[in-house]
Amino acid sequence: MSTPGRRYESVDALRGLIMMIMAIDHASATIARQHGSEFWAGAMSIYNSAFPFLTRWITHLCAPGFFFLMGAGIYWYAASQQGSAVRRTVLRGLTIFALAQVFEGPILFFQETLKPPAVRLSRITAPPPIDGSSLYWGLIVLSTLGLVMMLCGLLLWFKEKPWVWLLVCAASLLITHGMLPADGKPGPLWATLLLTAGLSQHVIVIYPIIPWLGVAAAGMYFGYWWRQNPERASSRVWMVGLAMVAVAVALRAGGGWGNIRPPRDGSWIEFLNNVKYPPSAVFWLMSVGLNLLLLSVLERLPALKAPASPLMVFGQTPLFYYVVHFWTLGLIGFFLFKEAGSLEMAYVVWAVVLVALYPVCRWYRGFKMAKPRESFWRML
Numbered sequence: 001m002s003t004p005g006r007r008y009e010s011v012d013a014l015r016g017l018i019m020m021i022m023a024i025d026h027a028s029a030t031i032a033r034q035h036g037s038e039f040w041a042g043a044m045s046i047y048n049s050a051f052p053f054l055t056r057w058i059t060h061l062c063a064p065g066f067f068f069l070m071g072a073g074i075y076w077y078a079a080s081q082q083g084s085a086v087r088r089t090v091l092r093g094l095t096i097f098a099l100a101q102v103f104e105g106p107i108l109f110f111q112e113t114l115k116p117p118a119v120r121l122s123r124i125t126a127p128p129p130i131d132g133s134s135l136y137w138g139l140i141v142l143s144t145l146g147l148v149m150m151l152c153g154l155l156l157w158f159k160e161k162p163w164v165w166l167l168v169c170a171a172s173l174l175i176t177h178g179m180l181p182a183d184g185k186p187g188p189l190w191a192t193l194l195l196t197a198g199l200s201q202h203v204i205v206i207y208p209i210i211p212w213l214g215v216a217a218a219g220m221y222f223g224y225w226w227r228q229n230p231e232r233a234s235s236r237v238w239m240v241g242l243a244m245v246a247v248a249v250a251l252r253a254g255g256g257w258g259n260i261r262p263p264r265d266g267s268w269i270e271f272l273n274n275v276k277y278p279p280s281a282v283f284w285l286m287s288v289g290l291n292l293l294l295l296s297v298l299e300r301l302p303a304l305k306a307p308a309s310p311l312m313v314f315g316q317t318p319l320f321y322y323v324v325h326f327w328t329l330g331l332i333g334f335f336l337f338k339e340a341g342s343l344e345m346a347y348v349v350w351a352v353v354l355v356a357l358y359p360v361c362r363w364y365r366g367f368k369m370a371k372p373r374e375s376f377w378r379m380l
Contacts, residue, residue, distance in 0.1 A: 042127070
């Protein structure tokens with residue numbers, strides 16, 4: 001069980017689990033050449049069967065999990081430091097943003113060279129809302145993680161007033177649901193970067209800053225709550241997760257606020273097919289709630305938190321794992337799959353890549369942990 005001053009092993013394990021799940025989505029995109037479309041405007045994917053939908057749906061745990069756990073980790077790091085955590089957190093965010101431009105951004109253009117499948121697993125793989133301009137640069141997950149981390153560093157100025165983080169979280173939800181353009185087209189670049197997902201003035205924004213800052217701010221408050229009494233939090237985290245899932249289900253069933261887009265029919269797939277870009281309240285309440293339920297399970301399974309566990313190895317080398325798996329799957333798709341493979345083949349490639357990455361990430365973890373706490377490598 002986690003205690004103040006120690007690593008939060010269950011959080012490391014959860015991070016490792018969602019990173020392994022994330023690779024399913026990227027394998028689907030590079031091998032089967034399939035990727036869901038859940039934008040606030042334009043067409044959303046309509047799935048031909050449950051298998052491709054569930055493959056996509058399970059990966060919705062990942063982005064909210066990343067941002068939420070990042071927020072918690074930022075608070076825990078700040079609480080364990082005597083010096084200024086603000087400067088180091090901002091520097092870490094800036095470093096991640098810079099690395100994203102080198103290692104993540106080129107993937108947008110690289111994937112354009114992959115031949116699409118002859119048979120699609122979903123009937124709509126629509127582009128995001130566009131203003132007609134061509135693509136020059138993209139704000140995707142790692143770039144936004146870096147920017148949001150910098151803003152969370154500034155929120156550490158309110159470490160003695162954690163209710164401010166809840167206020168930021170609530171404001172992000174209200175802004176997201178209240179300021180989306182009514183005409184279904186992305187606004188000016190500044191508005192697209194902050195709020196809406198889409199292609200605006202040559203920049204594709206998949207993860208706008210304001211809504212994902214709200215998820216990270218909620219994570220900061222969660223970190224504060226957990227650290228006050230880890231034993232009590234460990235026993236009650238399932239209640240928080242279940243409550244979030246219940247609220248998400250109620251909002252979806254009730255329609256209106258929290259959905260951004262209602263279901264198109266009465267199927268269970270449409271009920272669960274929620275807007276991700278930007279995240280609706282239903283989407284991130286459901287995803288974060290499920291993450292917390294998984295965290296509760298991991299708190300009770302010590303074998304999965306052993307140092308050699310793949311969950312721990314991947315969860316303690318997140319940035320390294322992310323970059324290496326991203327490019328490995330991209331290169332496999334480009335060189336070995338001139339024609340799109342099946343979704344089943346994507347799962348095979350996913351499993352092979354995870355097995356291959358395990359010893360590499362384990363080596364890197366040992367290399368990183370051998371460095372001083374304040375070193376550049378530990379910062380990553």
